[in-house]
Amino acid sequence: MSDILAIGELGRATDTKVETIRYYERIGLLAAPLRTSGNYRAYDRAHLNRLSFIRRSRDLGFSLEQVRALLDLADQKDRPCEAVDEIARVHLAEVERKIADLAALREELRDMVRQCGHGAVRDCRIIEALSPPVETATSPD
Amino acid sequence: MSDILAIGELGRATDTKVETIRYYERIGLLAAPLRTSGNYRAYDRAHLNRLSFIRRSRDLGFSLEQVRALLDLADQKDRPCEAVDEIARVHLAEVERKIADLAALREELRDMVRQCGHGAVRDCRIIEALSPPVETATSPD
DNA sequence: TATGGACCCTGTAGCAACTACAGGGTCAAG
DNA sequence: CTTGACCCTGTAGTTGCTACAGGGTCCATA
CATH class of the missing domain: 1.20.5 (Single alpha-helices involved in coiled-coils or other helix-helix interfaces)
Known part of the structure; x- marks a missing residue:
C-alpha cells in the first residue's frame, strides 16, 4: 500500500508514457515531485489524481492549454x-x-x-x- | 498570358503560402523550377498543375506521404x-x-x-x- | 538617377504534443 | 558482483507548416 510511486508505476497507473510525464513536468503542467536519495521522482496521491485529470481531459480532446486552464479553475473551489x-x-x-x-x-x-x-x-x-x-x-x- | 509564374503568383493561383511552396520543394514534393537571372523561381504550367493536385489532396486530408504516393502513381499511366x-x-x-x-x-x-x-x-x-x-x-x- | 515598396532569396527557429534516443546512474535479485 | 530493469538528463525527431532575420531584385515614380 505504498502511497509513493516511481515514475514507471505512475505511468502504468494512468496509462501515460514515462517520457510524457517528464514532459508534463517540464512544461509546468504536473508539479515536480520530491526525489528519493537516488534522485528518482517520488510521486504521491495528489500527483496521481492530477495526472489522471490531465489524461482524462486529453482523452476528451482538450488542448494542453485548455487542460492548464481547467486545472487552475478546479483549484479555485469557491469561484x-x-x-x-x-x-x-x-x-x-x-x-x-x-x-x-x-x-x-x-x-x-x-x-x-x-x-x-x-x-x-x-x-x-x-x-x-x-x-x-x-x-x-x-x-x- | 505569361505561362511563367513567380512564386507569389503561383501561391495566389493555388491558395498556398509562399513558404509552403518552398517547403514542398525542400521535401521533394514539388520539383524545383528553373530560376530567372535574378535567381527567382520561375514556375511553368506543369508546376501549377502539380501544386493544384497537391493542394486538392491535402484539402481532402491526405497526408504528405499519401500525396507523394498518389503523385507517383498518377505518373504511371499504364499501371x-x-x-x-x-x-x-x-x-x-x-x-x-x-x-x-x-x-x-x-x-x-x-x-x-x-x-x-x-x-x-x-x-x-x-x-x-x-x-x-x-x-x-x-x-x- | 535615386528611392521606395513590393517582391524574392536563404537559413533557421518555432508551433503542438509528444516520442525516441544516447549515455549514463540506481537498485534489487541471484 | 553482475545482470537487468528501472531511473536520470539532455537533445533531436515527428507532421505540416509558419515566421522571422537579414539580405537581394525589380519596377515605377519623383
Missing part, C-alpha cells in the same frame, strides 16, 4: 464554474465543427472510391478528381 | 489504379474512424455541459467528470 463551462462549450463547438468537416470530406472520398473503375491509372477517376480541371483549348497553335 | 484506390480507401477508413471517435467525444462533452449546474467550482459536474473517481475509504486512521 463560480462559468469559466469551466465556457471551456467545455468552446471545445464542444470545435469538436462539432471538426465532425462536420470530416463528414463532408468523407462524402467526397466515398464518391471518389465509388467511381473508381479499377482500370489503368490513365482512366482513374480518383486521380482525375484530384487533378486540376482540364483547360478548354484557348486557340489553335 | 492499374488499384494502388490509388487502396490509398483512398485507407484514408477513407481513417476519416470514418476519426468521425466515430469525435462523435463519442461529442456525446461526453454534451453530457458534461448539460449537467453543469452553474454553481461554484466545488460542485461543478464538469470538473467532477474529469476528476479521478473518489476512493471509498479503506480504513480509519
Whole structure:
C-alpha cells in the first residue's frame, strides 16, 4: 500500500508514457515531485489524481492549454464554474465543427472510391478528381 | 498570358503560402523550377498543375506521404489504379474512424455541459467528470 | 538617377504534443 | 558482483507548416 510511486508505476497507473510525464513536468503542467536519495521522482496521491485529470481531459480532446486552464479553475473551489463551462462549450463547438468537416470530406472520398473503375491509372477517376480541371483549348497553335 | 509564374503568383493561383511552396520543394514534393537571372523561381504550367493536385489532396486530408504516393502513381499511366484506390480507401477508413471517435467525444462533452449546474467550482459536474473517481475509504486512521 | 515598396532569396527557429534516443546512474535479485 | 530493469538528463525527431532575420531584385515614380 505504498502511497509513493516511481515514475514507471505512475505511468502504468494512468496509462501515460514515462517520457510524457517528464514532459508534463517540464512544461509546468504536473508539479515536480520530491526525489528519493537516488534522485528518482517520488510521486504521491495528489500527483496521481492530477495526472489522471490531465489524461482524462486529453482523452476528451482538450488542448494542453485548455487542460492548464481547467486545472487552475478546479483549484479555485469557491469561484463560480462559468469559466469551466465556457471551456467545455468552446471545445464542444470545435469538436462539432471538426465532425462536420470530416463528414463532408468523407462524402467526397466515398464518391471518389465509388467511381473508381479499377482500370489503368490513365482512366482513374480518383486521380482525375484530384487533378486540376482540364483547360478548354484557348486557340489553335 | 505569361505561362511563367513567380512564386507569389503561383501561391495566389493555388491558395498556398509562399513558404509552403518552398517547403514542398525542400521535401521533394514539388520539383524545383528553373530560376530567372535574378535567381527567382520561375514556375511553368506543369508546376501549377502539380501544386493544384497537391493542394486538392491535402484539402481532402491526405497526408504528405499519401500525396507523394498518389503523385507517383498518377505518373504511371499504364499501371492499374488499384494502388490509388487502396490509398483512398485507407484514408477513407481513417476519416470514418476519426468521425466515430469525435462523435463519442461529442456525446461526453454534451453530457458534461448539460449537467453543469452553474454553481461554484466545488460542485461543478464538469470538473467532477474529469476528476479521478473518489476512493471509498479503506480504513480509519 | 535615386528611392521606395513590393517582391524574392536563404537559413533557421518555432508551433503542438509528444516520442525516441544516447549515455549514463540506481537498485534489487541471484 | 553482475545482470537487468528501472531511473536520470539532455537533445533531436515527428507532421505540416509558419515566421522571422537579414539580405537581394525589380519596377515605377519623383
